[in-house]
Amino acid sequence: MIDHLISKKTKLAVVGLGYVGLPIALEFARKMSVIGYDIRQDRVALLRQGIDPSREMEPEAFRGKDIFFTHELEDLRQASFFVVAVPTPINENKQPDLGALLSASRAVGRVIKPGDYVVFESTVYPGCTEKDCVPLLEAESGLRMGTDFKVGYSPERINPGDKVHTLTTIRKVTSGCDAESSEQVARVYESIIEAGVFRASSIKVAEAAKIIENTQRDINIAFMNELSQLFDLMGINTFEVLEAASTKWNFLRFHPGLVGGHCIGVDPYYLAHKAKEFGYHAKIIEAGRAINDEMGHYVAKKAVKMMLAQDKVLQNSRMLVMGITFKENVSDIRNSKVADMVRELESFRVTVEVMDPHADVDEVFHEYGLRLVDSPSGAYDGIILAVSHKRFLGLALDELVASLRRPAIFVDFKANFRNHEMPEGVLYWSL
Numbered sequence: 001m002i003d004h005l006i007s008k009k010t011k012l013a014v015v016g017l018g019y020v021g022l023p024i025a026l027e028f029a030r031k032m033s034v035i036g037y038d039i040r041q042d043r044v045a046l047l048r049q050g051i052d053p054s055r056e057m058e059p060e061a062f063r064g065k066d067i068f069f070t071h072e073l074e075d076l077r078q079a080s081f082f083v084v085a086v087p088t089p090i091n092e093n094k095q096p097d098l099g100a101l102l103s104a105s106r107a108v109g110r111v112i113k114p115g116d117y118v119v120f121e122s123t124v125y126p127g128c129t130e131k132d133c134v135p136l137l138e139a140e141s142g143l144r145m146g147t148d149f150k151v152g153y154s155p156e157r158i159n160p161g162d163k164v165h166t167l168t169t170i171r172k173v174t175s176g177c178d179a180e181s182s183e184q185v186a187r188v189y190e191s192i193i194e195a196g197v198f199r200a201s202s203i204k205v206a207e208a209a210k211i212i213e214n215t216q217r218d219i220n221i222a223f224m225n226e227l228s229q230l231f232d233l234m235g236i237n238t239f240e241v242l243e244a245a246s247t248k249w250n251f252l253r254f255h256p257g258l259v260g261g262h263c264i265g266v267d268p269y270y271l272a273h274k275a276k277e278f279g280y281h282a283k284i285i286e287a288g289r290a291i292n293d294e295m296g297h298y299v300a301k302k303a304v305k306m307m308l309a310q311d312k313v314l315q316n317s318r319m320l321v322m323g324i325t326f327k328e329n330v331s332d333i334r335n336s337k338v339a340d341m342v343r344e345l346e347s348f349r350v351t352v353e354v355m356d357p358h359a360d361v362d363e364v365f366h367e368y369g370l371r372l373v374d375s376p377s378g379a380y381d382g383i384i385l386a387v388s389h390k391r392f393l394g395l396a397l398d399e400l401v402a403s404l405r406r407p408a409i410f411v412d413f414k415a416n417f418r419n420h421e422m423p424e425g426v427l428y429w430s431l
């Protein structure tokens, strides 16, 4: 397979050109002929102009690449190796929503032919590729997995906003439905991943490996969030405790904070959901989710208590929230827990303004009904520094608190300013 791809006798197709699919498609397009397919015509139109609709890839990343963008399924017939990177979110009941994955599987099933490979990259629970996706590939194609076509799974591990650990410098886990496909899939990825690949023993093992990477982070952050609430009651600053504890060589470095986004706050639900099918109640995983999902509400209530301690009348109070993206220095606003916090503050009748130079104004309005402000409009009773964007941290404390009418509160999620002397009348608090 790899020889045919490199010699361009056949093509590689990437299905779903979002945060994961586009970088992988462009990377393969350095070496082989790639078809980038997405159901969204508007995204395809932008991609054809060298614009990444997710605003992660620069226009230079498109230059000199052998890639053709399309939303026409028929174009995929020229490909023999399919990489599927469509979203796997949760629904409003926090259950896996496999809609996009199943519909992509059906679509790919309509265009594959004997000898083809289909590799899934979307994050799923163990067993999903073989139990949920393969039956659709078989039903649509009339072909049999193993004999007619092969399937693999290779999870994406990119860390949004991280310029050090990037697609090609992160070792990639690969797998296949049998020994031959396991080897072929590994070789295809080895052609672009400088850090090399790890051949997992089965598709299920590769699926499980990916999902526990994020679940492990979620649980550890939940532990920090629990400690933060406990230490607050005890009058101890959690970040000072963590600084001291981190001097031990085997202490794990995690911090309290909001867990939003499309991975860490979502993937554990996939695992917990699958566990139930086996009659197992995933107690730690679910407890971690519950703690992390509550954090936005917890901080809002804490801010309200602080304002009441300053004799503020809540319905006359104005709050500036800095940052809405799910983490620092990225534009992604999916599952923003800051939005939960804003709603909770508003439920106490506090007027809230949100600013975020990284987020798209229309997207935020569409998703959360919040109109972002460009700059502070002044006379705030409090500031919540929710996301530690470099642009915010570059501000001097005086600039930050300039828009406050004192007495006022300053909530600094990640304790960035905890070692600064607060100006008079500013009550400071961090997680």
Ligand SMILES: NC(=O)c1ccc[n+]([C@@H]2O[C@H](COP(=O)([O-])OP(=O)(O)OC[C@H]3O[C@@H](n4cnc5c(N)ncnc54)[C@H](O)[C@@H]3O)[C@@H](O)[C@H]2O)c1
Residues within 6 Å of the ligand: 015, 016, 017, 018, 019, 020, 021, 037, 038, 039, 040, 043, 054, 085, 086, 087, 088, 100, 101, 103, 104, 107, 121, 122, 123, 124, 155, 156, 157, 158, 159, 160, 262, 263
């Ligand atoms: N974003 C990350 O940092 C990251 C990291 C690791 C793993 N993942 C996983 O990778 C997968 C993709 O995530 P993402 O962040 O790239 O999602 P995304 O929302 O950025 O992009 C998905 C793309 O797929 C397209 N799409 C949806 N349904 C389709 C279909 N049926 N056929 C073709 N295209 C379709 C959408 O239009 C969109 O362009 C998810 O399973 C996610 O959990 C994401």
